[in-house]
């Protein structure tokens with residue numbers, strides 16, 4: 001009677017399960033099956049191969065994969081996975097590891113941070129670091145196998161772009177020096193939705209006697225942002241040189257070349273290649289806006305604003321019969337004599 005009563009007050013343990021036994025480290029196939037189950041159900045703990053008892057603590061587990069419950073399945077605490085280490089019967093985590101215990105041969109899931117304090121063998125941290133490095137290497141190699149062949153083309157394009165940008169930025173400095181920084185700043189303030197505007201006194205006054213000023217659009221201009229975009233040519237050069245060291249000159253041997261790279265080299269090559277892609281994207285963007293700015297028709301529209309009677313910092317830009325472009329602040333002179341020509345390189349001009 002007494003015993004029976006004692007039994008009814010015991011917690012009912014129903015979720016502990018013992019899954020597949022693996023005499024040696026589970027294959028990629030087993031891991032793929034787990035991931036597939038997770039992707040479909042969002043419940044890593046219901047995968048048939050899994051064991052939910054506590055792992056042996058005096059060993060170093062093999063970390064098989066990192067996983068996260070897909071966001072579409074997450075509904076707060078209730079949809080989390082239980083952790084074999086600290087919470088085998090209750091929901092605990094969204095992100096964790098699938099581990100294999102060499103001592104008893106079972107696979108379990110544990111929370112992302114739960115291993116550090118649990119395992120008495122101090123090398124868990126080392127095992128985790130090794131897993132993360134291997135993971136990083138796998139990402140690097142996957143990226144390289146897809147993009148490495150583009151490197152020579154990216155480098156050629158990059159060095160060409162560097163030359164064009166150097167010319168374009170020098171030309172921008174020249175024009176800014178002629179117009180003055182204050183004028184360029186005013187231009188930025190007056191730029192609205194692709195238009196340059198002017199504040200015009202209407203000659204009327206409001207009820208308090210203040211002058212009524214209206215903002216009018218005077219010219220549609222592109223590439224104004226090119227005046228202020230910061231760009232460091234040296235940074236582009238550094239990226240190109242860093243990536244240049246990985247070039248494999250024999251096209252058909254790229255795969256072979258990649259397979260010979262060490263882990264550190266593969267990660268380094270991936271980092272440098274990604275950096276070049278990002279730098280070229282940025283450089284391409286500014287090259288485009290410089291090209292827009294220095295297109296002759298665009299410079300003429302800029303001049304419409306600069307020659308407006310209410311322009312705060314007047315200037316003009318014109319082209320003589322031989323095609324030389326001149327720029328000067330102030331009002332337009334009778335002749336080009338004494339004006340400094342603006343050297344617009346063919347790489348940015350028309």
Ligand SMILES: [Zn+2]
Nearest residue numbers: 083086111114
């Ligand atoms: Zn835990």
